[in-house]
Amino acid sequence: MLDKSHKHVSCEKCAVRENGIFSNLVNGEVCEMDNHKSCHYYKKNQSLFVEGSYPRGVFCVNHGKVKIYALGDEGKEQIVHIAKEGEVVGFRSMLSGEPYKLSASTLEDANICFVAKDDFLNMLDTNTGMRNAVLKELSKELGERAIFITNLAQKSVRERLAYSLMLLSDIYGEDPINLTREDLANFVGTATETLIRLLKDFKEEGLIDVQTRKVFIANMDGIINLAGGHR
Amino acid sequence: MLDKSHKHVSCEKCAVRENGIFSNLVNGEVCEMDNHKSCHYYKKNQSLFVEGSYPRGVFCVNHGKVKIYALGDEGKEQIVHIAKEGEVVGFRSMLSGEPYKLSASTLEDANICFVAKDDFLNMLDTNTGMRNAVLKELSKELGERAIFITNLAQKSVRERLAYSLMLLSDIYGEDPINLTREDLANFVGTATETLIRLLKDFKEEGLIDVQTRKVFIANMDGIINLAGGHR
């Protein structure tokens, strides 16, 4: 699973580090981590970890996107998060002491660094800033997930698609949203066919542009409005 | 909101403390907290905090149940958690530094203790055990919420009701589940009428017993099976 080690990416020079919980390390700690971590190249659709197994460490995304998903009873994926550059993935299960409740795999070719469990926990123990960042991050996500639950329970698929596009445009930044229809459907929580029909509607209404699988937001205000009126 | 102070409940002697994150305090810390906290009596349906306001401290449930919910766009509640005796409520937003994303109110008459923000954060800083308990608790909940999202997206209302009853029977323990049909519907994520019809079905199938608003699990295996086959 952890295939060929890849050319080492320096944490000091890692521009995306500020996006995640490793932004709070002081200089010595960055070096420390740099010495202990390993860097790996992943191809599209490779698995980082799977539901049920036990965490051995955490993954820090240097380049590429990673989907975090649960498997429903019929094997259908529910994507609960898409991690972008700089995000650290897989530390929740490590902290809860349980096996992974979710699986993670790459959505595109990616560079991902790995920090072993002990090293990570060590840092957490000794570094107040990072600890607080983790607490903050977990709490924030918990709030976001509550909102997602509410949307799922109360909004139409159309509204949820708008909301999802909003979230995804934050994740993809300047780039177009680039997911298979199936992944997008599994993020919204609907059937692929329904998603496709709605994308068509959105396109006709001028909310988005579509180039094969790439989705561009054409009218963000319209999207936000449909999603429920606020970011 | 914080009405009449109530007879002081001793943390040392609090039998339910072990249910929550305050289980990890050492003796001196328990005393310390005991001196700083205040105890309050809440009537049924009183609000602890509301979405949008800023946290001033945390609530520790000594007796009674508390619902934690989000308000959807049309004012419909989505209950994301029901806190039982011993649980500490409202620390997530405090840690994330955001205003409350959720609201909380009592489902029955309750005794609830209040610990001010500074005192709580102090304890968190100085007490490793508690810190780890919080990290663990947050991570665990995050996992649970991911599963809830998956259920909501992929399961039928019938299956979700079974799953919800499973969760609720853990929360209510020996006691019957005692919620209004509306609250139960808002927990499952469905319309009140649909919930009522399904309860009737469950009763006819011998899965539950109903005494006015009280729901007793009559066939837990059947419920677990319907919910997806595992706890």
Add this chain to the structure above:
DNA sequence: TGGGAAAGTTGACCAACGTCATTTTTTAAG
């Protein structure tokens, strides 16, 4: 560069579930 597989698209159908309206039961207050 071609061919096979994967992804995307479309149409037809219908069941699950939400909504609205009305009636019955339960609760709580005087």
Add this chain to the structure above:
DNA sequence: CTTAAAAAATGACGTTGGTCAACTTTCCCA
């Protein structure tokens, strides 16, 4: 105990969105 209001229950009905099947386009690799 009485009574009004809240909660629970039931029925009728319509729509959203899921499923299945067939077809087309795009992707990728040999």
